[in-house]
Amino acid sequence: MAGSKDQIVEQLKKRIEGFKPRVVEENVGSVLQVGDGIARVSGLSEAMSSEVIRFETSAGESIYGVVLNLEEDEVGAIVLGDSSAIKEGDRVVRENRILDVPVGEGVIGRVLDPMGNSVDGKGKISSKESGPIEKIAPGVIERASVNTPLQTGIKAIDSMVPIGRGQRELIIGDRQLGKTAIAIDTIINQKGENVKCVYVAIGQKESKIAGIVSKLEEHGAMEYTTVVLAGASDPASTVFIAPYAGCTIAEYFLDKGEDVLIVYDDLSKHAVAYREISLLLRRPPGREAYPGDVFYLHSRLLERACKLSDKHGGGSITALPIIETQAGDVSAYIPTNVISITDGQIYLDSQLFYKGNRPAIDAGNSVSRVGGDAQLKIVKKVAGKMRLEAAQYRELAAFTQFGSDIDKETREKLDRGERLTEILKQDQYSPLDVSKQVIIFYALVNGYLDDVERSKVRDFEKGLYEFVENNSPEILEEIKSKADLDEKLEDEIKDAIGSYKSTWA
Amino acid sequence: MRYKPKHYAEALCDILDSADKDRLNDILEGFIELVAENGDIGRMDEIVDIFGEEFDRREGVVKAKVFSSHVIDRDMISVLKEHVASRTDALHVDIDQEIDEDVLGGMILSYGDKIMDASLRKDIKEMGERIRS
Numbered sequence: 261m262a263g264s265k266d267q268i269v270e271q272l273k274k275r276i277e278g279f280k281p282r283v284v285e286e287n288v289g290s291v292l293q294v295g296d297g298i299a300r301v302s303g304l305s306e307a308m309s310s311e312v313i314r315f316e317t318s319a320g321e322s323i324y325g326v327v328l329n330l331e332e333d334e335v336g337a338i339v340l341g342d343s344s345a346i347k348e349g350d351r352v353v354r355e356n357r358i359l360d361v362p363v364g365e366g367v368i369g370r371v372l373d374p375m376g377n378s379v380d381g382k383g384k385i386s387s388k389e390s391g392p393i394e395k396i397a398p399g400v401i402e403r404a405s406v407n408t409p410l411q412t413g414i415k416a417i418d419s420m421v422p423i424g425r426g427q428r429e430l431i432i433g434d435r436q437l438g439k440t441a442i443a444i445d446t447i448i449n450q451k452g453e454n455v456k457c458v459y460v461a462i463g464q465k466e467s468k469i470a471g472i473v474s475k476l477e478e479h480g481a482m483e484y485t486t487v488v489l490a491g492a493s494d495p496a497s498t499v500f501i502a503p504y505a506g507c508t509i510a511e512y513f514l515d516k517g518e519d520v521l522i523v524y525d526d527l528s529k530h531a532v533a534y535r536e537i538s539l540l541l542r543r544p545p546g547r548e549a550y551p552g553d554v555f556y557l558h559s560r561l562l563e564r565a566c567k568l569s570d571k572h573g574g575g576s577i578t579a580l581p582i583i584e585t586q587a588g589d590v591s592a593y594i595p596t597n598v599i600s601i602t603d604g605q606i607y608l609d610s611q612l613f614y615k616g617n618r619p620a621i622d623a624g625n626s627v628s629r630v631g632g633d634a635q636l637k638i639v640k641k642v643a644g645k646m647r648l649e650a651a652q653y654r655e656l657a658a659f660t661q662f663g664s665d666i667d668k669e670t671r672e673k674l675d676r677g678e679r680l681t682e683i684l685k686q687d688q689y690s691p692l693d694v695s696k697q698v699i700i701f702y703a704l705v706n707g708y709l710d711d712v713e714r715s716k717v718r719d720f721e722k723g724l725y726e727f728v729e730n731n732s733p734e735i736l737e738e739i740k741s742k743a744d745l746d747e748k749l750e751d752e753i754k755d756a757i758g759s760y761k762s763t764w765a
Numbered sequence: 766m767r768y769k770p771k772h773y774a775e776a777l778c779d780i781l782d783s784a785d786k787d788r789l790n791d792i793l794e795g796f797i798e799l800v801a802e803n804g805d806i807g808r809m810d811e812i813v814d815i816f817g818e819e820f821d822r823r824e825g826v827v828k829a830k831v832f833s834s835h836v837i838d839r840d841m842i843s844v845l846k847e848h849v850a851s852r853t854d855a856l857h858v859d860i861d862q863e864i865d866e867d868v869l870g871g872m873i874l875s876y877g878d879k880i881m882d883a884s885l886r887k888d889i890k891e892m893g894e895r896i897r898s
Binding site for chain 2: 272275276279281283284287288289303304305332333
């Protein structure tokens with residue numbers, strides 16, 4: 261006991277002896293006006309844009325803020341904390357740094373707020389490293405083209421709108437059509453794929469996020485996932501910085517040469533938060549009252565998603581931004597902006613959703629501009645024409661719904677399309693391995709499903725997976741390892757489907 | 766167009782710079798009339814403050830304030846004046862002294878929007894933070 265007491269005294273002595281008083285000159289200002297998460301500060305003549313400032317309240321508390329507006333006589337800043345504790349005349353000090361968040365292995369499996377504080381009740385984040393939330397995206401020289409697929413486990417996406425590692429693929433659609441579900445399934449499917457995941461909840465209901473986190477935990481996905489949460493009740497300033505903070509967490513792994521998947525759910529709410537801040541800072545409003553730099557707001561964020569060349573570590577950040585449309589209007593301001601920034605979009609259609617086609621991906625309006633290059637050869641060979649067939653089927657079905665006189669060829673197309681639609685249906689939280697996807701696509705494209713009743717297609721599919729797993733599991737392994745379709749493998753697949761079909765009848 | 770107090774103060778400084786001394790009263794009278802006509806007479810205090818700052822800036826005068834728990838001697842004041850002059854390119858430095866017992870020891874020097882805290886209060890606070898960490 262006495263020994264430990266001496267030790268404590270010794271430690272204190274060392275700390276006191278090691279203390280050297282220092283005199284620093286600080287650039288200070290005082291609060292002129294505060295409210296709605298915004299503060300106007302006089303002084304701070306040397307403050308820089310995006311710099312962190314510290315509000316010293318009369319209660320002795322320190323609250324941080326970020327400079328956004330540099331004006332002739334004053335500075336406009338967002339307050340990252342309880343702005344009601346700040347009073348007029350409170351001292352404000354420059355921090356000479358830009359905002360940073362903790363990064364590293366310590367943030368995996370955790371739920372953080374955009375400032376890097378844990379909100380999951382599991383204690384402080386153990387990470388010692390931190391990264392600035394605003395960073396210039398990698399340049400042309402550092403990048404490589406997208407060449408490795410990122411399997412979402414969703415049949416409709418992996419076959420028709422494939423996503424590559426380092427791609428930015430927008431998920432767009434009205435509310436309640438399953439946008440978040442696609443992103444969550446994709447995260448769940450990264451288990452064992454060596455991909456770290458970051459889910460950024462921007463202005464989402466906290467109950468929804470609690471549900472998502474528990475689902476991710478249930479599927480073992482929190483082992484490689486970080487959740488950054490800016491809730492619906494958080495101030496606009498916190499919502500505004502959330503996606504940048506999430507991207508910084510992802511960039512730590514990118515710099516280590518790892519692959520990362522980041523989901524921004526959703527950027528519509530991010531734009532709204534930025535509009536609120538801009539209007540309060542009295543920046544001139546433009547179209548739909550958004551400020552002039554709302555395009556740059558998202559372009560500088562999404563440009564940070566990239567595939568680096570091997571010389572620069574070969575890491576990648578795949579971004580899945582989500583945009584919520586109003587009544588399917590993709591030509592509104594923010595949707596068109598983000599569509600033009602990203603490398604493609606997955607469009608969710610309300611009609612398909614209510615017909616029971618879930619995920620409600622509209623093959624005609626969905627596109628992946630770079631993912632095709634990264635798609636596995638075997639998937640490309642087997643499912644190459646599926647997107648076109650699905651789109652044609654929808655058109656034909658719309659045309660022929662009132663007519664009874666249909667020629668044989670059209671009838672066949674319609675039958676095939678109906679089966680394709682059934683195959684593309686998939687339950688939530690059940691991503692499918694790529695090898696099984698190949699087998700069912702092969703069966704469909706080569707007419708094995710043509711004589712299966714439409715209502716039984718999903719049962720057939722389920723049975724086929726079980727049959728292959730039990731009787732020829734080597735095919736599944738072979739598909740994964742070869743990633744291409746040669747004659748031998750094709751014969752094996754044919755045999756397996758043929759044998760299953762003989763038992764099915 | 767609505768003018769800011771800074772606009773009035775700068776305009777008055779510009780006119781006074783080039784005006785004859787005999788005409789000062791006329792100029793000031795005219796200036797007050799103009800401010801009143803524009804409906805800004807209620808902002809006169811603000812205009813006067815900014816005029817003072819602007820005038821000092823043009824004359825190379827910097828006003829500083831030093832807070833300490835005890836009276837600071839003349840030698841130290843002149844050292845502080847030199848320091849401020851070197852940091853601001855001032856031709857003349859005015860230093861006001863204020864006794865603040867909360868400073869405990871040392872001093873706090875403030876000029877413009879800069880503060881140099883060399884007080885014992887700050888040292889104790891920092892040492893406390895160090896021990897706690």
